[in-house]
Amino acid sequence: MRTVRAAVVNAVRDAVRVEPLSLREPRADEVLVRLGASGVCHSDLHVITGDLPMPLPAVLGHEGAGVVEEVGAAVRRVKVGDHVVLSWVPYCGSCWYCESGHTHLCEMGYVKSLAAEVFTRDGGAVGQLAGVGSMAEFTVVPESGCIPIDADIPLDSACLVGCGVMTGVGAVINTARVEPGQSVAVFGAGGVGLNVVQGAALAGAHPIIAVDLNERKLGLARAFGATHVVNGGAGDAVAALQELTGGRGVDVSFEVIGSPDVILQAFLGTRRGGKTVVVGVAPATAMVSLPGFLLPLAEKSLVGSLYGSADMARDVPRLIALYRAGKLKLDELVTRRFALNEVGEAFAALQAGDVARGVITF
Numbered sequence: 001m002r003t004v005r006a007a008v009v010n011a012v013r014d015a016v017r018v019e020p021l022s023l024r025e026p027r028a029d030e031v032l033v034r035l036g037a038s039g040v041c042h043s044d045l046h047v048i049t050g051d052l053p054m055p056l057p058a059v060l061g062h063e064g065a066g067v068v069e070e071v072g073a074a075v076r077r078v079k080v081g082d083h084v085v086l087s088w089v090p091y092c093g094s095c096w097y098c099e100s101g102h103t104h105l106c107e108m109g110y111v112k113s114l115a116a117e118v119f120t121r122d123g124g125a126v127g128q129l130a131g132v133g134s135m136a137e138f139t140v141v142p143e144s145g146c147i148p149i150d151a152d153i154p155l156d157s158a159c160l161v162g163c164g165v166m167t168g169v170g171a172v173i174n175t176a177r178v179e180p181g182q183s184v185a186v187f188g189a190g191g192v193g194l195n196v197v198q199g200a201a202l203a204g205a206h207p208i209i210a211v212d213l214n215e216r217k218l219g220l221a222r223a224f225g226a227t228h229v230v231n232g233g234a235g236d237a238v239a240a241l242q243e244l245t246g247g248r249g250v251d252v253s254f255e256v257i258g259s260p261d262v263i264l265q266a267f268l269g270t271r272r273g274g275k276t277v278v279v280g281v282a283p284a285t286a287m288v289s290l291p292g293f294l295l296p297l298a299e300k301s302l303v304g305s306l307y308g309s310a311d312m313a314r315d316v317p318r319l320i321a322l323y324r325a326g327k328l329k330l331d332e333l334v335t336r337r338f339a340l341n342e343v344g345e346a347f348a349a350l351q352a353g354d355v356a357r358g359v360i361t362f
């Protein structure tokens with residue numbers, strides 16, 4: 001048992017507090033990680049606002065990277081001293097999804113992590129967001145939640161591969177399988193959406209149209225590969241998409257906000273036979289309403305994308321290799337760094353749209 005400082009949300013809409021918690025030792029298949037950095041993702045904010053329900057209290061943070069401090073007796077894939085990116089879908093390896101090659105859809109890993117009770121306070125359990133809890137000096141995660149990376153990769157850039165970059169690039173490459181020359185629209189150019197933009201650029205898409213309400217985000221989108229930008233607050237974004245694609249609409253559109261209204265815009269801006277990919281997480285109680293006749297008559301498909309449909313063991317090394325080769329921007333995503341006790345400011349900056357990504361460094 002060790003005492004660690006962690007950013008805790010105690011109840012929906014409560015201020016985030018940095019508190020001392022007890023952290024238990026890793027069990028046989030678990031790893032103790034000293035955090036180097038944790039990105040601040042909108043999904044953490046969804047948990048604070050209650051839009052994404054999860055048992056509280058809980059340690060925030062699911063976009064982490066750090067150094068292995070201790071391993072359980074059965075751990076084989078990582079060793080003490082390894083630098084690791086943390087995965088928020090630890091997988092069991094033996095359920096139907098894992099055995100059919102869809103480890104990101106494993107349900108058992110998450111169920112297990114809910115029961116893991118690694119953090120406690122006065123004897124009561126404090127959960128860890130998505131089985132990670134990376135806004136803490138140390139955390140304990142399953143072996144399958146740790147992907148080793150080379151030690152020279154800066155942890156404050158590497159952590160972003162643990163959520164925003166994998167989710168965004170993976171949505172393009174794995175979920176939508178965008179082809180060179182296809183037209184793409186990205187609604188929401190935040191920490192995840194900018195990675196959809198750079199994923200589309202990697203895939204050779206053209207044009208790549210970014211839609212946001214915030215001019216600063218649109219400027220960033222251009223730097224990440226958008227060929228056109230549309231301010232959704234200044235006019236009809238659907239009409240703008242149609243105008244840029246000869247009246248047809250885009251081949252593939254991505255919604256990376258979590259707004260039912262924008263999901264509708266993305267759907268309407270998709271061409272006949274095209275694909276609308278929903279990455280943004282809408283509030284748990286929200287319903288999405290679409291013109292039903294267009295699903296068959298325009299043969300449009302609407303698909304969700306979880307964690308960029310990633311196989312983390314395969315895809316983390318691929319993205320790190322692209323970063324090393326100068327083909328994937330990570331450093332440029334980090335617009336502000338915060339200390340753990342500045343976590344409130346980090347969430348305020350995210351909410352205000354001031355950052356591409358804010359990162360808490362330890």
Ligand code: PAD
Binds near residue numbers: 041
């Ligand atoms: P962010 O706050 O960094 O970015 C959201 C962006 O959307 C901002 O740039 C806003 O300006 C923009 N925006 C807001 N409203 C509108 C609008 N009406 N029209 C156009 N643009 C708008 O958030 P993020 O990038 O960290 O996360 C985005 C979503 O992705 C969020 O819902 C999060 O929960 C979800 C997510 N999903 C997965 C997954 O696996 N599907 C993983 C990680 C995050």
Ligand code: ZN
Binds near residue numbers: 041043044062163164
């Ligand atoms: Zn996230």
